[in-house]
Amino acid sequence: MDPVGLSIFASRLEAVCDEMGAVLRNAAFSPNIRDRLDFSCAVFDAAGGLCAQAAHIPVHLGSMAYAMAGLVARLSWTDGDMVILNDPFLGGTHLPDVTLIAPVFAGGWLLAFVVNRAHHADIGAEAPGSMPVSRSIHQEGLVIEPVHLIRAGALDEARLQSIVAATRNPADSRGDLFAQVSANRAGTARLRELIASCETDGFRSGLCALNDYGERLARAALAAIPAGVYAFEDRMDDDGQGRCDILIRVRVEIPGDGTARLDFSGTAPQVAGNINCPLAVAAAAVLYVFRCLMPPQTPACAGAFRPISLTAPEGCLLNARYPAAVAAGNVETSTRVVDVVLGALAQAIPERIPAASHGSMNNLAMGGSAPEAAWDYYETIGGGMGAGALGGGWSGVQTHMTNTLNTPVEVLEARYPLRVTRYTLRRGSGGGGRIFGGDGLVRELEFLAPATVSLLTERRRHRPWGSAGGQPGAAGCNLLNGQVLPSKVALEVAAGDRLRIETPGGGGWGKVG
16 A cells, blocks of 8 residues: 555544444443443454554553454354453453454455453442452452354343343443444444455455554664663552562563563562453553554554563463452553553663653442442542653543543432542642652542442552652552551441542652752
């Protein structure tokens, strides 16, 4: 393809993903998908290579890109199929993230897949919100191995019912799953239109050209990093089961030939708590960091990630073995992987790498189990962005591996027995420096009915580091009725109790004076 034709082709692929996302959002029942936008959509080629994605959730998209090839190879596909899964050890991330995959056939040939992944506020865990302080994956909810939900256009109603029956609100669960089905159907229709306009051979050659172009841009970006070996380490606060200061270590090798190799040897072994993650989640964090260093026009395709490789010892925190608990690995450990890779690269290109951001998705899951008024809710809370030589340091934002919105106060109070008593910036929590880190947030909730609450948070012990002489951001803090809580805790609350989350600030950049 000529450059103009290739750009149009890439934009049309991205538009398929955007339309899938619009359908999913508009059809979803739960605020977690409809309001917080905790979902992602992408297109893959017939071998499971990433072709395009919407600007959705990095941890969803990177892990799908890493795991899809193995997924599609293990199953048989016919026109009209749709496969469902959430198993983190077979291509998922953590159990609330439910993935639907649909093949796209044209002229009798399997040419592509459309995929969406959405976070369900309840997937049948022991605790409401399905983000428990767990010790095994089997405490985290229903495990769905890759299996056909729809076969040749026919819905497996029994399988659907078995999934929704495991949840506390089957109506919402069923509605969200059908929203995911609708998104894939929209994506399949639009992708077939694109294939018809350029014919089968043209579509295949377009994908080849797109991957080659992405690889050229990626190699040029990597070649601009000074050759060398750069090491960095950081620590997770704790695993929620009594173990603290858990090491993550990386060695980044930049040979100077347009490639990058990362080795996480020396990282702590997997732990009893739920901050473990499958290798696909660690890969998502690595790919995210390097994608940020590539030119803006770099297509989100498999070719752009060909020059990047990583290894992590089997059985370590970043490559955990079944049945390790992983609920927080997807949200908290992935964020720390970003920090250690950025910390290593800051030694090579300090002017391009920011200080650590707030470093936690500040996960809050809760719900009530009264039969007449059962409810589940889950949210992530933003914090301070790390500052860099080129700016940054934004306050009260989601950063790095999450890209969700907050749930509007009006929606939260209308749907659940909750009152938001305070929601404001946490002034002065950003690290000092020539450029200040962003401030965190304060979010305080009053419970209007008894509830079960789970908190999975980080950067309560280890502050987000500053860079180039900048100061660290303030650590976060969780409080119930003024009493400090552990960073990871499950508790029962009564009507009138107040939960206050103070999120960390971002690190500052540069020495003052």
